[in-house]
Amino acid sequence: MFLDHIWLIPLFPAFGAAMMFFFGRRMQKAAVSTVCVGVVVVAFVFACVTVVEYTHFAHGTGQPFEKIVYTWLGSGDAHLSFLKRDGTPAQFNADFGFLLDPLSVIWLLFVTGVGMLIHIYSIGYMAHEGGYYRFFGYLNLFMFSMLTLVLANNYVLLFVGWEGVGLCSYLLIGFYFHRKSANDAANKAFIVNRIGDAGFILGAFTLAWYLGSFRFLDINAAARSGHYLIGDTVLTAAALLLFVGACGKSAQIPLYVWLPDAMEGPTPVSALIHAATMVTAGVYMVARSNAIFVLAPTAMKTVAIIGALTAIFAASIGLVQNDIKRVLAYSTVSQLGYMFLALGVGAFAAGVFHVFTHAFFKALLFLGSGSVIHAVSGEQDMRNMGDLRGRIPTTFKTMFIATLAIAGIPPLAGFFSKDEILWQAWRSADGGFPYLWLIGFGTALMTAFYMARLIFLTFYGQPRMSQEVEHHIHESPKSMTGPLVVLAVCSALAGFLGVPHSLGGSNGFEKFLAPVFERGTEAAIAATEEPHHPAGEEHRKLEWLLMVLSVGAAVVGGGWAYRHYALAGKDYPEPIAVKAPPLYTVLYNKWFVDEAYDYAFTGRRKLGDIRLGAMGAGEASSWFDAKIIDGTVNGAGWSTRAVATLSTWWDKWIIDGVGVNGPAILARMISYPTRLLEWGLVQWYALVMVAGLLGFAVYYVWK
Amino acid sequence: MAEITTLHYLVVAAALFVLGVIGVLTRRNVVIVLMSIELILNAVNLNLVAFSRMWGNLHGQVFSVFIVVDAAAEAAVGLGILIAFFRNKETINVDEIDLLKW
Numbered sequence: 001m002f003l004d005h006i007w008l009i010p011l012f013p014a015f016g017a018a019m020m021f022f023f024g025r026r027m028q029k030a031a032v033s034t035v036c037v038g039v040v041v042v043a044f045v046f047a048c049v050t051v052v053e054y055t056h057f058a059h060g061t062g063q064p065f066e067k068i069v070y071t072w073l074g075s076g077d078a079h080l081s082f083l084k085r086d087g088t089p090a091q092f093n094a095d096f097g098f099l100l101d102p103l104s105v106i107w108l109l110f111v112t113g114v115g116m117l118i119h120i121y122s123i124g125y126m127a128h129e130g131g132y133y134r135f136f137g138y139l140n141l142f143m144f145s146m147l148t149l150v151l152a153n154n155y156v157l158l159f160v161g162w163e164g165v166g167l168c169s170y171l172l173i174g175f176y177f178h179r180k181s182a183n184d185a186a187n188k189a190f191i192v193n194r195i196g197d198a199g200f201i202l203g204a205f206t207l208a209w210y211l212g213s214f215r216f217l218d219i220n221a222a223a224r225s226g227h228y229l230i231g232d233t234v235l236t237a238a239a240l241l242l243f244v245g246a247c248g249k250s251a252q253i254p255l256y257v258w259l260p261d262a263m264e265g266p267t268p269v270s271a272l273i274h275a276a277t278m279v280t281a282g283v284y285m286v287a288r289s290n291a292i293f294v295l296a297p298t299a300m301k302t303v304a305i306i307g308a309l310t311a312i313f314a315a316s317i318g319l320v321q322n323d324i325k326r327v328l329a330y331s332t333v334s335q336l337g338y339m340f341l342a343l344g345v346g347a348f349a350a351g352v353f354h355v356f357t358h359a360f361f362k363a364l365l366f367l368g369s370g371s372v373i374h375a376v377s378g379e380q381d382m383r384n385m386g387d388l389r390g391r392i393p394t395t396f397k398t399m400f401i402a403t404l405a406i407a408g409i410p411p412l413a414g415f416f417s418k419d420e421i422l423w424q425a426w427r428s429a430d431g432g433f434p435y436l437w438l439i440g441f442g443t444a445l446m447t448a449f450y451m452a453r454l455i456f457l458t459f460y461g462q463p464r465m466s467q468e469v470e471h472h473i474h475e476s477p478k479s480m481t482g483p484l485v486v487l488a489v490c491s492a493l494a495g496f497l498g499v500p501h502s503l504g505g506s507n508g509f510e511k512f513l514a515p516v517f518e519r520g521t522e523a524a525i526a527a528t529e530e531p532h533h534p535a536g537e538e539h540r541k542l543e544w545l546l547m548v549l550s551v552g553a554a555v556v557g558g559g560w561a562y563r564h565y566a567l568a569g570k571d572y573p574e575p576i577a578v579k580a581p582p583l584y585t586v587l588y589n590k591w592f593v594d595e596a597y598d599y600a601f602t603g604r605r606k607l608g609d610i611r612l613g614a615m616g617a618g619e620a621s622s623w624f625d626a627k628i629i630d631g632t633v634n635g636a637g638w639s640t641r642a643v644a645t646l647s648t649w650w651d652k653w654i655i656d657g658v659g660v661n662g663p664a665i666l667a668r669m670i671s672y673p674t675r676l677l678e679w680g681l682v683q684w685y686a687l688v689m690v691a692g693l694l695g696f697a698v699y700y701v702w703k
Numbered sequence: 704m705a706e707i708t709t710l711h712y713l714v715v716a717a718a719l720f721v722l723g724v725i726g727v728l729t730r731r732n733v734v735i736v737l738m739s740i741e742l743i744l745n746a747v748n749l750n751l752v753a754f755s756r757m758w759g760n761l762h763g764q765v766f767s768v769f770i771v772v773d774a775a776a777e778a779a780v781g782l783g784i785l786i787a788f789f790r791n792k793e794t795i796n797v798d799e800i801d802l803l804k805w
Contacts (some may be wrong), residue, residue: 679801680800680801680802681797681798681801682797682800683727683728683729683736683797683798686724686727686728687728690724690728
């Protein structure tokens with residue numbers, strides 16, 4: 001009965017958002033908290049009950065449950081039909097429909113769960129901020145959008161959620177709207193996301209045009225029907241376009257630039273939207289489209305390579321940042337890279353598993369950093385922290401657990417998910433991706449280093465803050481530490497859901513997801529389910545070796561950070577700055593990517609009066625159009641007119657003048673002397689006659 | 704008294720002819736001009752008759768009768784034009800009759 005009313009889940013937060021929209025201004029803070037947090041708690045409980053009911057419904061087969069509330073766009077008549085590429089007619093149809101399968105179950109649970117914890121946390125964190133109701137209204141609106149996104153049964157409805165979370169992200173990044181940097185960051189996030197959205201729309205419509213439906217189930221069925229060959233050009237294009245959308249939403253190279261700037265928003269927002277949930281929407285969408293992606297090996301390779309590059313690239317920037325939230329932001333980008341690496345090598349379940357574990361420990365890290373910032377009176381620069389572990393013990397302990405988890409120390413959550421990804425990267429595609437494994441391995445090393453650096457600079461060493469700030473340090477209220485503790489427990493234990501076979505587990509997570517990724521993981525399951533097979537034994541040894549290596553990397557990275565930062569006093573040296581100053585400059589300035597984008601795309605850089613980059617090219621081509629193309633057109637017109645003028649002149653003066661009037665004038669000229677002979681006096685004529693006669697007479701007489 | 708010879712006639716005719724020509728050329732009144740033309744014609748007649756007498760045949764006299772007829776016709780036509788012209792221009796001066804020029 002709950003399953004049948006799954007459509008209510010997104011509507012709870014929507015109700016909260018509507019309340020805030022209409023009445024929020026007049027409500028007390030307590031009332032706002034009650035309504036907004038209440039609806040999310042209700043949504044979470046409803047979601048849990050629904051999932052339980054779903055497991056009864058599915059009986060472990062993972063069959064999807066679909067509930068179509070009504071037809072939203074399109075209808076059964078022919079007005080909205082279109083021809084598929086093969087010429088058969090298809091209906092343009094998008095339902096207001098909900099799809100529950102293992103994949104959306106996972107997202108549903110952690111979005112509502114983590115979302116609920118962050119709502120509770122926000123009560124404490126935002127207690128002294130203005131715009132309290134506005135903040136909670138936006139958060140509820142975000143929950144509504146995110147739940148719509150993950151529960152949608154077709155690309156169009158998913159896109160509604162997709163845009164909704166983008167809007168909420170924009171609103172919440174720009175929450176402190178009196179700060180210009182926050183507005184700029186909000187605009188940046190929104191605009192960069194638009195680029196991705198364009199790709200997503202094109203991809204979704206390509207699929208509809210090619211396969212004849214927006215519904216996930218139809219598309220999956222069509223893709224798995226065997227009618228389409230692996231490497232199908234259109235499907236590859238569609239997959240790549242969808243991935244462009246994922247790049248925008250999930251902050252992958254080259255569209256990752258908005259995410260670090262998004263830290264301008266309040267910290268709970270960073271935790272909820274820019275770490276745990278929204279940025280994983282891209283991963284969700286790619287995983288949801290897995291049937292398409294497995295038919296497009298080129299797109300898969302692109303995903304894997306982009307993911308791996310993003311992972312190591314962002315991690316390298318994270319090594320030297322001083323703003324505690326920025327380190328975490330780059331860490332998020334890097335971890336998202338891991339997820340895409342997993343998706344790209346076909347290990348969809350591993351990628352989703354990492355999303356799941358990452359949601360806990362990254363939300364925890366962000367909330368912890370919020371708690372730290374809260375404690376040191378709003379300071380975000382780690383150079384001005386230090387020695388906080390005794391003063392805010394709960395925050396310290398929980399953040400320490402999260403750090404171990406993200407660094408991949410067993411048996412915490414991050415270890416299982418990250419090692420699964422690294423292992424899959426190593427062995428998938430016939431062992432063709434060891435380079436990707438190497439990049440992932442390097443990233444793991446860096447991750448351990450920058451996370452340990454964060455912990456040591458924040459909680460160990462000498463106190464480096466001012467006296468006044470030091471005096472005010474206090475542990476956060478219960479509403480904040482409570483969620484931290486819950487998330488810490490989850491971070492520690494979530495990994496046990498997916499213990500791999502090689503460690504004696506059953507990898508329940510992957511099995512749970514298997515029905516969604518039918519073709520993606522059947523090979524993986526087949527390979528790991530025969531431990532006694534000699535090849536399986538070999539595999540198992542190799543897997544252990546890789547695990548030991550990556551744990552070793554984590555320990556080495558952490559140890560290195562310990563050596564340099566554990567006792568950091570005022571003006572502590574940065575090891576990278578000491579050993580390789582140019583590298584430090586490059587990393588500290590984020591590889592100058594923003595500057596490069598300024599040169600290449602935004603048009604902010606000018607050479608004299610000339611804009612550089614794409615905007616400059618646009619202006620140049622506009623100039624070219626206006627001056628050269630239009631000039632040519634006008635020139636052609638002008639020269640035609642000039643020729644016409646000339647030929648008019650020629651006609652008037654040469655043809656008419658010389659040719660036609662000329663003889664007439666000539667005749668007239670000749671007529672003047674001639675006409676004198678004919679002046680009309682008869683007597684003169686007679687005289688001439690007489691003279692002539694006389695002349696003749698004289699001539700004949702005297703000849 | 705000496706015999707009147709052909710030459711005498713010719714001299715008289717020539718004198719008459721020259722008088723006629725001078726009249727035609729110098730007088731402005733059309734009536735006078737017409738009369739001078741009569742003089743010229745009659746000078747010619749005189750010549751013809753003189754030669755007729757000289758050769759002893761009648762050819763010349765026949766010619767002169769034709770010319771007399773012609774002169775009468777010419778005078779009639781000329782005076783007719785003259786009257787028509789006078790009605791239009793109220794003049795009969797030759798130098799004012801110049802409509803034939805270009």
